[in-house]
Amino acid sequence: MAAEDRYERRRIAASYASALFELAQAGDAVDRIAEQLAGLRSVLEAHPELVTLFESPVVGFEDRRRLVERIGSGCDEMLAGTLAVMNRRGRLGMLPEMIAAFRDQLDRLRGRVRTRLTTATDVDETTMADIRKALGKYLKREPVITHRVDPAIMGGFVARAGDTLIDASVRTQLAMMKERLTQRGEDEVQSGRDHVGH
Numbered sequence: 001m002a003a004e005d006r007y008e009r010r011r012i013a014a015s016y017a018s019a020l021f022e023l024a025q026a027g028d029a030v031d032r033i034a035e036q037l038a039g040l041r042s043v044l045e046a047h048p049e050l051v052t053l054f055e056s057p058v059v060g061f062e063d064r065r066r067l068v069e070r071i072g073s074g075c076d077e078m079l080a081g082t083l084a085v086m087n088r089r090g091r092l093g094m095l096p097e098m099i100a101a102f103r104d105q106l107d108r109l110r111g112r113v114r115t116r117l118t119t120a121t122d123v124d125e126t127t128m129a130d131i132r133k134a135l136g137k138y139l140k141r142e143p144v145i146t147h148r149v150d151p152a153i154m155g156g157f158v159a160r161a162g163d164t165l166i167d168a169s170v171r172t173q174l175a176m177m178k179e180r181l182t183q184r185g186e187d188e189v190q191s192g193r194d195h196v197g198h
Contacts, residue, residue, distance in 0.1 A: 013097030016082060020098075021105045023078045034106050036075050037099045043071050044096055055093030064092055107144065115143035115161040118150045120170070135159055138166065 024033040044050055053059050053067065068083050075083070086092050107113060115135060123131070128147070135143040139161055155170035 009094055010097050010101070012091065013094040014101040016086060016091070016094070016098045017101035017105060020078060020082045021102055023082075027078060029076060029078065030106060030109075033076055033079055034102065036072075036079055037102055040072060040075075041096070041099045044099075051093055051096060054095065061087065068092065111141050112144050113139055113141040113161045115139070115145050115159055117143075117145045117147045118153060118158040118169075119147070120149070120151050120153050120155045120157075122149055123147075131157060131159075135161070135166070139164065 020033065021030070024030045050067065050071065054064060064087050065084070068087060072080060072083055082098075083092070083095075086095065086098070104114075117131065117135075128145070132143055132145060135145075141161075143159075143161060153169035153171045154174070156168040156173070157166075158169050158172075159166040
């Protein structure tokens with residue numbers, strides 16, 4: 001999928017999420033809707049074929065409606081209404097993006113930021129608490145951390161929160177040191193040439 005198509009999907013999905021978020025705020029139902037959307041996300045992650053069915057031109061409106069009613073049974077009226085509108089407009093395939101956009105709005109409201117943290121080895125609770133505190137101070141928001149281990153970074157950590165990348169890995173520090181040494185060597189060679197030339 002082209003980058004502009006992904007951008008357009010996210011933009012459209014975000015408009016549905018914003019409308020739902022406003023309704024949920026007005027009805028004092030933000031947490032309830034967020035919980036129901038998290039449940040829907042779990043269903044979609046467990047059954048990715050559902051998104052394919054939602055996007056298929058072969059699957060008709062009524063079939064999609066029945067599918068939505070099954071996976072969203074017991075949903076709040078506001079959420080059910082949003083899903084119905086998305087179905088009518090053939091946008092149910094954007095449900096994962098809409099759920100993510102709603103969660104992002106809730107995070108902004110609560111002063112949180114989703115953060116992907118990579119460390120070279122598993123870390124204990126004390127170290128994780130220290131990292132969380134340092135990231136919170138730097139990002140000026142509470143990081144909600146998803147952690148993974150990647151021995152390739154050698155040590156330290158890499159954190160990504162939205163467009164912000166914090167790379168404190170040993171791998172990157174070594175690469176930067178190598179680059180500086182290479183540059184210094186090239187500068188010294190050039191300096192030697194200049195000296196000989198004079």
